[in-house]
Amino acid sequence: MRLLVVEDNAELAELVAKGLRSAGYDADILSSADEAANVLRTTFYAALILDLGLPDGDGLELLRELRHRNNPIPVLVLTARGGLRDRVLGLRSGADDYLVKPFALEELVARLEAQLRRPGQLLGSSLRIANLEFDTINRQASIDEQPQMLSARETAVLELLMRGKGRVVSKKQVEDHIFGHSGEVASNAVEVYVHRLRKQLAERGARVQVHTIRGVGYLIAEEK
C-alpha cells in the first residue's frame, strides 16, 4: 500500500518513510505543497501524511483544495503547532487526524491504520484490543477468536468505540451513531446500551474496559 509523505525536512521525511516501510507500507516523499498537489492529481495514494509548515505555503491550503475536489484520501496532519484549537482547525479543514511534533512513530502508524480501516478504505477490516477483535465488514465481534453474539445496538456501540480506540468517543457521537437523527432519544438510552455492552464483554471474558468519562463520553481500553 503506497503512502505519500509531504514534509520539507528531508531527514524527518526519510525517517518517517523508513518507519512506515518497516510497518509494511510503501512511502513516497515530497517536500512542497505544489509538488504534492500535482502528484495527487495523477497518482493514487492510500493515505497522505502532511506537514503543515511547508516552505511554499500552508499545508491546510493543500488540504482544502483536495477536499474541494472531493478527494477522499485519508489525511494525517503533522504540525509543529500544538494548540488544541489548531487541532480543531486542522480537522475542520478536512484532516482526518492530527499529530503534534514530536510524535512517536508507533502512534503515527496506529493513527494511520485507524484511518485506513475506515469503511471504504484499504486496510483489513479487523480492529483489535487485547483479546477482543471486531471485523468491520461482517460486523462481528470475537473474544479469543470465538465469535460472539451481541445485539445490533451493542454491536454498533462497540464498533464506534473500537474505531475511536485510544480516544474519547463523545456521548453525542454514540447517540447519533445508534439512533441517527431520527426523533427523540431518552436521555439515558446511551448509558443503558453502554452498560449492557460492558456487562456482556465482562461476562464473556474480554480483557477490555469501557470507561465512562462523566459528562464527556466513553473510551475503550485494554484492562489493566
Added chain:
Amino acid sequence: MIRFKSIISRIVILHVVAVVITSIFMSLALSWLLNYATDNIHDKAMQEQAVSVGEHLSARSDGSLELDLPLDLLGLYSQAYGRYSYAVVDDRGHVLFSSLKDHAALFTADTRSAAVEFLQQRRGDATVSGASVRKTIGNQVVWIQAGEDLANRDVLIDDIVADFYRNVGWITLPILLVLLIADIAIFRRALRPLRQASEIASDIGPTRTDLRLPTDEIPREVRPLVSAINLALDRLEEGFRIQRDFTADAAHELRTPLSILRTRLDTLGDEGIARALRKDVDGMAHIISQLLDIAELDSFVVDPREKADLRAVAAEVAEFVAPLALAQGKDIALLGTTEPVWVTGNPEMLSRAIRNLAENAINHTAPGTTVEFIVDDDGTVSVLDRGPGVAEDERNLIFQRFWRRDRRKAGSTGLGLSIVQRIAELHSATITLTNRHPNGAGFSVKFLPSGS
C-alpha cells in the same frame, strides 16, 4: 505666553483682540482724518475770508487805508453773530481795523514772517482759530487776520464727527464679528476629516493593526502628519508580525529536530536505553511546548470582540486529557451546566488554561480518584483534584515560573500554572484557589461573560 488648548479658541481670542484693536484704531484714525479734513476746510475758509476782507481794503489819497465791507460781510462779522472776526494789522503792529469790540488784533503773535499763516489763540473763554494773510496795498504792507470762534464752530461738522462714531465706527464691529463666525465655520469644516480620522484611530490596537487613517479628505496642511502616522503604523504592524512569526518559526525550528530525534529513537527498537531516551525527549518536548506557549502569551492580545463557549472548550479539553488520566488509573468527569456558556476570550487560550489546570490536577490527584471539571453558567470553570492540596505558604509560589514543590518529580515543568495565570490576566479573569475537604485542591477561573 498663554497656551491655547484648541485652534478654535485661539482663533476666537486672537480674532476678538484683532476686532478690538481694529475698531479702536480705525475710529481713531478716521476721526483724526475727519478732524484733519475739517481743519483743512476751516483753514482754507479762513484764508479765503481774509483774502475777501483784503479785497475791500483800499488806499486813500492821503495814504491811509480804508475798509469798505459790503453788508453781507458786515453781517458775518457782526458782534451779534459772534462767530467770525477779522482784524487788519500794519507792519508796525498797529491794529488798523478790527471787528472785535476791543478793537484788538486776533492774533498777537508776530505774523510778519510768512505770506499766509494759520494761527490759533485763546481770547478769554473762546479759542479763535484762523489765518493771517499778507497783502500789499499801494506802498503799505498789511496783514489781514480772519478767525472763527471754535466754540461756535459749525454744528454740521460736529454732527459728522459724532455720527461717524454711531454709524461708521460701530459698523466695523458687526462686520468683524461676522468674519469671526465665518472663520470658525470654515475651520470646523476643515477639521471634520480629522475628527473622522480620530475615530478610526481609536479602533487601532494590537488586535487591529491593519487599519490606516484616510488621507483623501485631510487638509493638505495636516496631511504630512497623517501620512507619517500611517507609516508609523506600518512599522508597528511589521513589528507585531515579526513577533508573531517568531513564535511560530521557533515552534517549527525546535519541534522538527525533536521529531527527528524522537523518530530516530523509535527506529532503534525497544531496547532499555532507547526507551529511557524516548522518555527524556518527551519531557524536553513538553518543556519546549510550554516555553513556546509562554513566548506566545507574552505577545498575545485578546481581541475584546472574540468570544468562546467555555462549556465546549472544557469538554474538548476533558476529551483530550481523558486517555492520559485513564492511563494513570485516574478518572475525569465534566460536571456543571450542559448549556453553552459564552465568555469573552480567545478559545485557544481558554483551552490552554484549562488544559494546564487539568494536567496539573491529573499530576497531583491520587490514583483511583477523579479530576472534576465544573463549568458554571456565570463563566467560571473549576478543576478539582484529590491531591495533597496547596499549603498556605505556597499559594503564591505555585504561580511562579519554574516553581515546583518537588524538583525531583518527573512530568512537571513548573510552567503550567504560570501559563494559567497569564491567560487569566490577559482575559481579566480571576483565579480562586481552594483546598477541598478532606483533601485536594480546586482552581476556579472566572471569565467575563460575553454579551450575547
